[in-house]
Amino acid sequence: MSRWSVLGCGVAGLCVATLLAERGEDVEVIGDDARRPASWFAGGMLAPWCEAESAPRDVITLGQHAAAWWQQRVSCVEHQGTLVVAPPRDSQELNRFARMTEQHQWVDPADIEPALEGRFARGLFFAGEAHLDPRLALQEMRDKLIAHGVPFNNHAPSGQIIDCRGIHAAPELPRLRAVRGEMLILHSEEVQFSRPIRLLHPRFPCYLVPRRGGHFMLGATMIESDDASAISARAMMELLSAAYAIHPALAEARVIESGSGLRPAYPANLPEIHYHNHIFYLNGMYRHGFLLAPMLAEQLMQRLSGELKNEHSA
Numbered sequence: 588m589s590r591w592s593v594l595g596c597g598v599a600g601l602c603v604a605t606l607l608a609e610r611g612e613d614v615e616v617i618g619d620d621a622r623r624p625a626s627w628f629a630g631g632m633l634a635p636w637c638e639a640e641s642a643p644r645d646v647i648t649l650g651q652h653a654a655a656w657w658q659q660r661v662s663c664v665e666h667q668g669t670l671v672v673a674p675p676r677d678s679q680e681l682n683r684f685a686r687m688t689e690q691h692q693w694v695d696p697a698d699i700e701p702a703l704e705g706r707f708a709r710g711l712f713f714a715g716e717a718h719l720d721p722r723l724a725l726q727e728m729r730d731k732l733i734a735h736g737v738p739f740n741n742h743a744p745s746g747q748i749i750d751c752r753g754i755h756a757a758p759e760l761p762r763l764r765a766v767r768g769e770m771l772i773l774h775s776e777e778v779q780f781s782r783p784i785r786l787l788h789p790r791f792p793c794y795l796v797p798r799r800g801g802h803f804m805l806g807a808t809m810i811e812s813d814d815a816s817a818i819s820a821r822a823m824m825e826l827l828s829a830a831y832a833i834h835p836a837l838a839e840a841r842v843i844e845s846g847s848g849l850r851p852a853y854p855a856n857l858p859e860i861h862y863h864n865h866i867f868y869l870n871g872m873y874r875h876g877f878l879l880a881p882m883l884a885e886q887l888m889q890r891l892s893g894e895l896k897n898e899h900s901a
Contacts, residue, residue: 592617596739597624598876599858599869600722600751601728602884605660606737610888615746616732616739622679624725625753625848628770630796630806631721632783633657633878634669635689645857646875651881654717656881660731663723667782670699671711674832679786681711690715702778702834709794711827718783720798721877740793749867749887753851754813756870758862765813765869769822770806771796773830775840793829802843805830809850809874816844850874852895860882862888867891 589612593604594832595810607614635650658664671691673681685691688711696703696710734740750756757763779805783796796804809821824843830837853859853871858879860870869887872880 589613590718591615591749592744592746593749593751593754594618594744595624595753596620596729597750597751598626598725598880599658599708599753599872599883600624601732602880603727603749603751604732605728605867606736606884606888607739608732613746614737615744616737617741617744618739618752619741619811620739620746623846623848625768625850625872626721626725628807628846628848629876630753630770630783630794630804631719631724631877632669632794633664633717633719633794634713634783635878636688636716637669637785638673638875638878639775640687640719642749642875643857644853646879649846650875650878653878653881657719657724657877660875661719661724663727664717665719665782666717668699669713669716669718669783669785670694670696671713671785671787672703672707672833673787673797675708677788681709683789684787685711688713689734693839700780700782700784706834716783718796719877724877731824747867749869750866753870753872754849756868759866760868760870762853764811764849764853766852766873767808767810767812767814767847768806768850768874769808769818769826769847770804770825770845771818771826771842771897772846773803773805773837773840773842774801774843775803776801776803777836778834778841784833786833788829791825792885793826795830795833801803803840805835807874813849815847815849818847850876860887
């Protein structure tokens with residue numbers, strides 16, 4: 588049995604480590620706890636049908652299995668669907684979104700979310716989608732791995748390396764680029780939602796994802812930049828304006844946290860698996876980490892024995 592050293596404590600690394608541990612492999616996870624992975628700032632939407640509006644078909648093909656995969660491993664998956672709305676002036680955006688996607692139905696948004704009474708005339712409801720709390724999911728996976736005997740450390744790897752470090756692996760992966768994302772965590776007791784709400788806008792679409800205890804994740808910008816500094820004033824104003832457009836009560840919400848992260852992306856905005864210089868690389872999750880990491884990790888499991896066998900016979 589090989590010893591596996593998984594580099595990276597984000598969603599990709601933990602999915603890989605989880606599958607290795609489930610297969611009885613000897614595995615360690617190596618990462619810097621002081622450095623938050625991009626997945627820490629994620630929305631956690633398991634929404635393959637909505638993503639079809641701008642994503643390649645592979646996102647639907649792989650992503651439609653994500654909710655079931657997560658349901659088997661963490662406790663924070665919510666099967667409540669996704670509601671898509673648009674301000675009256677942007678109603679054509681809703682028509683366009685409907686043409687670009689499938690597995691939805693036209694609804695009165697207030698029938699799905701009573702708090703939206705009188706706010707939007709119509710919306711699209713994707714009943715088969717789900718969401719989770721990324722931070723709870725990451726913590727639960729980590730706790731289960733530790734309970735399984737998997738060590739977490741920050742020393743030199745002692746086994747066959749599987750590099751899942753996201754944008755930090757860019758020096759070894761020249762095709763990888765950074766896409767900056769900014770987000771906010773809000774708290775409000777004035778309004779309640781049960782599912783993610785996507786607000787369409789031709790220039791600045793956003794989403795509001797409910798979390799426990801009256802908290803909401805509001806995101807997220809997509810900027811072609813490797814700037815990892817704090818959220819910009821412009822992004823914060825745009826996000827808060829979008830929240831107000833969803834429901835005016837959110838104007839009184841408290842901004843609990845702001846954050847920014849760098850999404851790793853390849854040119855096609857799809858993740859890839861590579862093996863070179865005796866190292867496996869799983870990277871390029873872009874904005875689909877929780878949606879695609881499980882299936883990419885499953886694909887990697889299928890490749891591990893074959894790649895090593897080819898190397899030994901060369």
